[in-house]
Amino acid sequence: MSDQINLDGPAIDQSTEDPQPEPFQIRVANRVDRLPPYMFGRINAMLYQKRRDGSDVIDMGMGNPSDPPQTDVVEKLTEAAQDERNHGYSKSNGLLNLRREVCNKYQRKYDVELEADHEVIACLGSKEGFSHMCLALMGPGDTAIIPSPYFPIHMYAVILASGNVVTLDVFDPEKFLRNVEYTCQTFTPRPKLLIINYPHNPSAATIEPDFFVEVVRLAKKYGFMVIHDFAYADIGFDGYQPPSFLSAPGAKDVGVEFTTMSKGYNMAGWRVGFCAGNADMIRALGTIKGYYDYGMFQAVQIAAIVAMRDTEDAVAEQALVYQSRRDALVDGLRRIGWEIDPPKAGMFVWAKVPEQWRHMSTMDFAMMLLEKGDVAVSPGSGFGPAGEGYLRMSLVENEQRLRQAVRQISRCLDKQSALSSSSST
Numbered sequence: 017m018s019d020q021i022n023l024d025g026p027a028i029d030q031s032t033e034d035p036q037p038e039p040f041q042i043r044v045a046n047r048v049d050r051l052p053p054y055m056f057g058r059i060n061a062m063l064y065q066k067r068r069d070g071s072d073v074i075d076m077g078m079g080n081p082s083d084p085p086q087t088d089v090v091e092k093l094t095e096a097a098q099d100e101r102n103h104g105y106s107k108s109n110g111l112l113n114l115r116r117e118v119c120n121k122y123q124r125k126y127d128v129e130l131e132a133d134h135e136v137i138a139c140l141g142s143k144e145g146f147s148h149m150c151l152a153l154m155g156p157g158d159t160a161i162i163p164s165p166y167f168p169i170h171m172y173a174v175i176l177a178s179g180n181v182v183t184l185d186v187f188d189p190e191k192f193l194r195n196v197e198y199t200c201q202t203f204t205p206r207p208k209l210l211i212i213n214y215p216h217n218p219s220a221a222t223i224e225p226d227f228f229v230e231v232v233r234l235a236k237k238y239g240f241m242v243i244h245d246f247a248y249a250d251i252g253f254d255g256y257q258p259p260s261f262l263s264a265p266g267a268k269d270v271g272v273e274f275t276t277m278s279k280g281y282n283m284a285g286w287r288v289g290f291c292a293g294n295a296d297m298i299r300a301l302g303t304i305k306g307y308y309d310y311g312m313f314q315a316v317q318i319a320a321i322v323a324m325r326d327t328e329d330a331v332a333e334q335a336l337v338y339q340s341r342r343d344a345l346v347d348g349l350r351r352i353g354w355e356i357d358p359p360k361a362g363m364f365v366w367a368k369v370p371e372q373w374r375h376m377s378t379m380d381f382a383m384m385l386l387e388k389g390d391v392a393v394s395p396g397s398g399f400g401p402a403g404e405g406y407l408r409m410s411l412v413e414n415e416q417r418l419r420q421a422v423r424q425i426s427r428c429l430d431k432q433s434a435l436s437s438s439s440s441t
């Protein structure tokens with residue numbers, strides 16, 4: 017805690033002239049300078065420009081759901097917004113009934129028992145909660161292990177909290193665990209935090225429940241805490257049900273899990289997320305949040321309760337919609353010769369750039385698809401160096417437009433190949 021100094025300065029001297037005004041310099045904090053330029057900035061700028069010029073770009077860039085939330089949920093929001101009692105500051109950690117609904121969902125879906133008072137907190141979207149949890153746990157000299165390629169906030173929430181990051185290859189879960197153990201054995205000081213995210217964004221890697229049993233064992237052995245980002249909890253395909261970290265025995269002793277209503281419920285703009293699990297970690301997050309925010313608009317919280325209580329069938333149907341889109345996109349890309357592993361869950365296809373185009377950076381390749389093919393995708397390098405050579409394609413456009421996207425990609429690449437072979441002859 018810094019000292020408070022009560023100064024009693026002399027009267028302000030207005031007799032001398034102020035120095036010549038110079039261009040005033042804004043000097044931001046180091047933590048801002050530690051952030052790299054936004055990797056998707058170039059893509060987004062061109063996407064925006066193309067749309068302004070009237071092009072119908074097929075957008076597989078962001079994982080921003082395009083389907084609407086359930087009508088009952090929107091009606092509840094409207095009704096709750098009409099009630100003047102809902103317009104004041106709400107509870108920073110979320111209404112008790114909302115946190116109870118989270119407990120009910122965990123009980124119903126994962127057979128996990130949670131205590132609404134101490135083991136659940138509501139966040140302004142899971143990204144806010146995750147970032148502030150990192151701020152609550154990490155500081156100078158602390159290290160977190162994160163999966164690589166990485167969803168940017170998994171890296172930068174730690175950096176913003178002045179911590180350090182060790183990145184480990186996410187593709188093979190067994191190798192990932194071996195490397196977690198090896199890092200703990202060789203790194204001094206030992207990592208304080210393990211951040212995991214399954215189904216993973218961007219790589220679509222998935223795991224089976226045993227993975228989390230091993231995570232808990234390692235956490236206890238080496239003394240690290242765990243954050244599981246479970247953003248794609250509700251989107252599993254072909255009968256695969258993404259497992260909850262909290263269903264591993266002892267998980268609550270070592271960590272927490274973040275869930276969100278952005279994806280499965282199509283409520284991304286509403287900013288409703290949750291953190292559940294270890295009570296001490298949740299208390300620390302609550303302390304930070306108590307300083308930083310006043311919680312979600314109460315009408316949103318009330319509608320979110322209705323969504324979780326009454327619309328689970330719609331969530332399951334939405335997963336089927338993503339499954340059909342996955343099939344449309346994967347089948348189409350395979351037909352034009354791309355090697356794709358169909359994802360078992362999540363909202364993304366993680367596609368290897370075909371051999372012929374690997375001489376280009378994925379950023380340049382993605383820019384070419386956008387500029388010449390009117391298709392926006394995320395270059396893998398936006399998720400760190402391990403993403404180079406891949407593209408992330410989100411499943412937010414409908415099947416027909418995804419098929420159209422494949423045709424446009426195919427046409428664009430054929431044309432570019434023809435151009436480059438004619439210029440080299």
Ligand SMILES: Cc1ncc(COP(=O)(O)O)c(C=O)c1O
Binds near residue numbers: 142143167217278287
């Ligand atoms: C892995 C992952 N975590 C968190 C989020 C953020 O979710 P929210 O909308 O709840 O902040 C996303 C959104 O794209 C995500 O992909």
